[in-house]
Amino acid sequence: MSIVECVDVQKTYHQGKVQVHALRGISLSIEKGGFVALAGPSGSGKTTMLNMIGGLDQADSGRIVVGGKVFENMNQSQIADLRLYNVGFVFQAYNLIPVLSAIENVEFVMLLQGIPADERQKRAKAILDEVGLENKYDRRPAELSGGQQQRVAVARAIVSNPSIVLADEPTANLDSVTGNGLLKIMKDMNEIKKVTFIFSTHDSMVMDYARRIIYLRDGQIAKDKIK
Amino acid sequence: MPIDLKMAWRNIWRNPRRTFLTIAAIAFASIILVFMLSFQFGSYEAMINSSVKIQTGHLQIQAPGYKDKQSIHMVVTDPEAVGAFLNNSSEVAAYTFRARAFSLVSSEERTYGIMITGIDPSSEAGVSTLKTSIRRGKYLFEENPNQEIVPALIGELLARNLQVGLGDELTVLGQGRDGSIAASVIHIKGIYRSGLDEFDRASIHIPLQQFQDIYSMRGAIHEVVVVGKSLRQVPEIKKRLLAGIKTTDSKSSLRVLDWMELMPGLRQAIEMDLFSGIIFYIILIIVVAFSILNTFLMAIIERTKEFGVMMAIGTTRGRLTRLLLIESFSMTVIGMVTGAVLGSLITWYFQVNGIDISGSSELLSHYGISGRLYPKLSLASIISGPMAVMIITFLAALYPALKIRRLRPVEAISHV
Numbered sequence: 001m002s003i004v005e006c007v008d009v010q011k012t013y014h015q016g017k018v019q020v021h022a023l024r025g026i027s028l029s030i031e032k033g034g035f036v037a038l039a040g041p042s043g044s045g046k047t048t049m050l051n052m053i054g055g056l057d058q059a060d061s062g063r064i065v066v067g068g069k070v071f072e073n074m075n076q077s078q079i080a081d082l083r084l085y086n087v088g089f090v091f092q093a094y095n096l097i098p099v100l101s102a103i104e105n106v107e108f109v110m111l112l113q114g115i116p117a118d119e120r121q122k123r124a125k126a127i128l129d130e131v132g133l134e135n136k137y138d139r140r141p142a143e144l145s146g147g148q149q150q151r152v153a154v155a156r157a158i159v160s161n162p163s164i165v166l167a168d169e170p171t172a173n174l175d176s177v178t179g180n181g182l183l184k185i186m187k188d189m190n191e192i193k194k195v196t197f198i199f200s201t202h203d204s205m206v207m208d209y210a211r212r213i214i215y216l217r218d219g220q221i222a223k224d225k226i227k
Numbered sequence: 228m229p230i231d232l233k234m235a236w237r238n239i240w241r242n243p244r245r246t247f248l249t250i251a252a253i254a255f256a257s258i259i260l261v262f263m264l265s266f267q268f269g270s271y272e273a274m275i276n277s278s279v280k281i282q283t284g285h286l287q288i289q290a291p292g293y294k295d296k297q298s299i300h301m302v303v304t305d306p307e308a309v310g311a312f313l314n315n316s317s318e319v320a321a322y323t324f325r326a327r328a329f330s331l332v333s334s335e336e337r338t339y340g341i342m343i344t345g346i347d348p349s350s351e352a353g354v355s356t357l358k359t360s361i362r363r364g365k366y367l368f369e370e371n372p373n374q375e376i377v378p379a380l381i382g383e384l385l386a387r388n389l390q391v392g393l394g395d396e397l398t399v400l401g402q403g404r405d406g407s408i409a410a411s412v413i414h415i416k417g418i419y420r421s422g423l424d425e426f427d428r429a430s431i432h433i434p435l436q437q438f439q440d441i442y443s444m445r446g447a448i449h450e451v452v453v454v455g456k457s458l459r460q461v462p463e464i465k466k467r468l469l470a471g472i473k474t475t476d477s478k479s480s481l482r483v484l485d486w487m488e489l490m491p492g493l494r495q496a497i498e499m500d501l502f503s504g505i506i507f508y509i510i511l512i513i514v515v516a517f518s519i520l521n522t523f524l525m526a527i528i529e530r531t532k533e534f535g536v537m538m539a540i541g542t543t544r545g546r547l548t549r550l551l552l553i554e555s556f557s558m559t560v561i562g563m564v565t566g567a568v569l570g571s572l573i574t575w576y577f578q579v580n581g582i583d584i585s586g587s588s589e590l591l592s593h594y595g596i597s598g599r600l601y602p603k604l605s606l607a608s609i610i611s612g613p614m615a616v617m618i619i620t621f622l623a624a625l626y627p628a629l630k631i632r633r634l635r636p637v638e639a640i641s642h643v
Contacts, residue, residue, distance in 0.1 A: 056539055057637040077543075084541025091640070095536040099237035104230070111230055112541045156540070 002065075003163055003196050004030040004053055009062035011048055011219075022048040024219040025062070030198060030212075032163070035190045037199045037210035044216040046200035047168055053198065054087050054166045055079035067163050084112055088157030088195075090167035094149040096141040102128060102152045103137040109160050127155040131185050147178030151185065158189050164196045165189075171203045183209045231546070235553035238526075249522045250562040253616060256515040257566020258573065260508055260612025262602065265574045266582075267504055269603035271497050275458060275486060280356040281421045283489040284322075284452035285461045288472060288481050293449060294489065299328050299404050302447035303481060309451050312471050318464045320456045323350035324448040326438050328409065330401030332431060334389040341385060341429045343399060345438025345448075354454050357419060357432065364393045364417035367434055377437050379413040382427035383420040391415060397431075403443035411441045461485050512616050516623035523555060523627035534631060535639025544632045551631060555624030563613040571609055574602050 011023040022045045030036050038046040051057040052064055055071060064071045067086050071079060083089075088109075096105045106124040115123075128137060131151040141149050150170060157165045167186070171179035187209055190197050199206050207213050215223040239246050279285055287294075288309055290301040303309060306324045313322045326345040331338055348367035352358040357380065358366045367378055379397070381389075391397065395415050403409040413433055421427055439446065455464045468483045487494045527534075534547055581599030 051637050054539070056640070080538070080541060080543060083539065089536075089539050091536065095532070095640075097234070097533065097537065099234055099241065104233075108230070109540055112546075 001032050002029045003032040003034070003067060004028070004198070005063075005065040006049075006052070007063040009049075009052060009059045009064060011045075011052065011057070011059050021219050023052070023059070026216075026219070026221055027062075028214060028221065028224070030196065033190070033194045033196055034212060035187065035197050035210055036212045036214065037201050037207050038214050038216060039201055039207055040216035040222070041202065043218075045219040046216050048219075049216065050166050050168055050198065050200045053164070054089060055083055084109070085160070086163045088160070088162040088165040090150070090153045090157050090165060090170045092169040092172045094141070094146070094153050094173075096149055096152055096156070098141050101138045101140055102133060102144065102148075102155075105141070105152055106155045106159050109156060113160055115160075123159055124155075127159045128152070130189075131155045132181075145178075147174050147182065150174060150178075150182055154182065154185060154189070158193065158195055161193065162195065164198060167197060167199045169201055169203070170199065171201070171206055176205065179203065179205055231550055231553055235550055235557055238550075239554050239558055245522060245525070246558060249518055250558055250565070252515050252518045253559055253562025253620060254566035254569065256511050256616050257563050257613040258570035259511060260616065261567055261570025261604075261609055262574050262577075263504065263508070264608040264612050265578070265602040265604050266600075267501065268605060268608050269578070269601050271500075272458060272603055273600060274493060274497070278423070278490055278493055279454070279458075279486055280354075281360075281423050281426055282355075283486055284354055285455045285458065285486055286453040286465055286468065287484050287489055288451035288453065288468065289449065289484060291480060291482050294482075294484060297327070297329065299402060299442065299449075302326075302404065302444070302449055303451060304447050306446075306448045306451060309472065309481070313451070313453065316464070316467065316471070318455055318460050318467065320454050321350065321353035322451060322453045323347050323354045324435060325351075325450040325452055326435060326442065326444055326448045327450070328401050328438070328442050330399050330409070332389070332413075333398045333400070334391045334395065336390045337388065339385065339388060339429075341431060343401065343438065344430060344432045345435040345442075345444075346432050347435045351432075354452050356421065360419040360421045361417045362420045364415070366417055367432065377411055377413040377433055377441070378416040380417040380419055380432040381415050382430050383418050384424060384428040385431070386415070386418050388428070393418065399431075399441070401442065403441070404445065404447065405443045407443055409442045411437075508612065508615070512619045515616060516619045519555060519559070519620045520623045520626065522558075523551060523624050524630075526551070526554075527627050527630060531634065531639050531642040534634055535636045535642065538634065538636040539640060544634070547631045547634075548628045551628040552621075552624060555628070556621060559617050559620045559624075563617050566616075567609055567613045570613075571604060574604050574608075577602050578604055 007027050008025045009023050010025055013020040013022055026049065038049055040046050048057065052059055053066060066082065069082060097108060100108060103124045106128060107120045110120040110123065125137065128134065131154055133148060133151055136144060136148060144152065171182060174182065183206060186197055189195050199210065201207065211227050213225045214221055288303065290303060293301040310322065313319050324347055328343050329340065330343045332341050361380070362383060367380060386392065389397065393415055397413050397415065399411050399413055401409040413431070438444065453464070455461055465483055465485050472481050472483060537547060538544070578601055581601045584600045585598055
């Protein structure tokens with residue numbers, strides 16, 4: 001069963017007078033529970049594709065369906081709700097809220113969902129324990145290493161049990177040991193919680209973990225490899 | 228603590244120096260406003276009280292049209308009935324009767340046209356500062372009004388112009404209420420200096436009873452001068468006098484005029500001064516508002532990526548706007564409260580010790596105030612300025628806060 005369905009998705013950016021064709025009619029389908037990497041060189045369209053799936057950006061044409069919901073039939077507020085309840089994000093630069101502690105960052109999404117404080121705390125602590133940050137609840141992002149921050153970001157992305165986690169180059173700022181540890185955590189989450197992970201990456205280690213690699217080049221799918 | 232408040236509080240201290248400077252600007256504006264408004268209110272009250280005590284009282288009861296025409300024929304015919312009513316009015320602190328006539332007064336050397344005022348020496352002392360303004364000689368209180376000699380008090384400047392001194396005689400020539408010629412010789416018993424040049428240059432006071440004889444007043448007077456227990460009570464006293472006075476003199480329909488009607492020049496001077504003050508305050512507040520605007524525009528530029536991420540994970544634009552408004556409101560409240568407290572303390576110090584204004588304010592000296600001036604702290608002076616700062620800075624913060632609503636997550640996240 002597909003969790004993501006894209007049909008002939010096109011996107012063109014305007015940089016001054018220059019038109020950049022970021023996506024040129026991409027069609028793909030990603031199964032629920034997948035561990036998928038969108039790979040390719042810079043400018044190939046992988047981050048744009050991830051943004052489209054996450055509803056952060058709108059396609060010029062084509063059809064995107066996430067969790068059975070068709071984006072073209074939804075307004076911005078509905079897409080924002082879809083992001084809140086169904087999609088988790090992990091960014092290359094961690095992008096935690098700097099004024100909140102690790103546990104507050106993880107709780108934040110649940111707070112937006114209206115989950116009671118007791119429940120939030122219980123779940124946030126449990127997920128931070130799972131990613132190996134049991135003694136770092138009250139540390140602010142500036143007091144954590146890059147790897148620890150990215151683990152908080154993963155915890156934040158999966159704590160509210162989304163259907164999909166979109167991870168944009170999650171290991172790019174990490175050393176190989178830390179990156180490997182993080183990928184193991186995400187793989188475990190994928191296997192245990194059945195959360196679908198979609199990465200944009202050109203890190204070979206991520207591709208090693210991925211069960212499916214979709215290679216993009218110049219806004220088109222160059223190769224779709226299922227291991 | 229709710230997460231929005233927690234985040235707002237932590238956010239405002241992310242750049243402590245900038246936050247401190249912004250709060251300091253708000254506090255400084257609040258201090259200036261509290262002090263200046265208290266200073267203005269204090270000086271206005273001093274001007275009013277000084278003018279009221281020298282000249283008009285808080286209120287006057289007169290015949291209709293007397294204020295404009297100053298005709299000797301426009302009289303209060305039964306002052307005793309009015310006095311009886313005033314005696315029963317608890318808000319009235321004191322009152323006195325006066326009669327006035329424009330007359331020519333001559334010394335051996337010179338002649339001037341001036342206002343002769345008949346006063347009841349005893350009750351006048353409770354209403355005006357005339358008695359305490361005597362610089363040479365004695366007040367009329369100690370004289371016997373039944374004597375043939377008409378004792379008089381004369382303004383220092385008038386005495387100088389007429390080239391007379393204590394014990395000298397002056398010839399007075401005017402018109403009586405019945406149209407007859409009013410003529411008398413008065414003897415200078417006291418010379419006063421009120422501080423109000425206009426008053427000291429053109430007035431002579433004699434006992435009311437003798438004034439009534441000289442000017443054929445037949446017991447009538449021109450003004451019942453009333454002083455309330457405080458300036459704030461004037462409107463209430465006026466309302467009660469208007470209602471009560473109808474029963475005492477229904478024929479002449481006496482008028483009750485308050486100090487603003489009696490001294491329109493003073494009221495206009497206060498309004499002008501307040502108006503120019505308000506323009507200065509608005510400029511000051513706008514400068515502070517720009518400081519807030521700058522702080523938040525900088526915050527938005529610095530935190531665009533963060534806002535993008537927050538939107539990506541599900542934060543609504545409304546919540547981000549609210550967060551920024553809480554931040555601006557918190558800084559404004561801290562600055563405002565600090566400023567109001569410090570401003571009140573500084574003002575209180577000067578309220579106790581006064582400010583030396585000798586020779587520095589032409590406006591105030593014109594109204595008989597010289598020496599030290601005392602600012603007057605009030606709820607209005609403590610609250611109104613800082614509240615204006617708060618409202619305007621809050622409005623200034625609305626622009627950057629609403630700017631967030633136009634952010635698109637994908638562009639915000641890629642913001643460098």
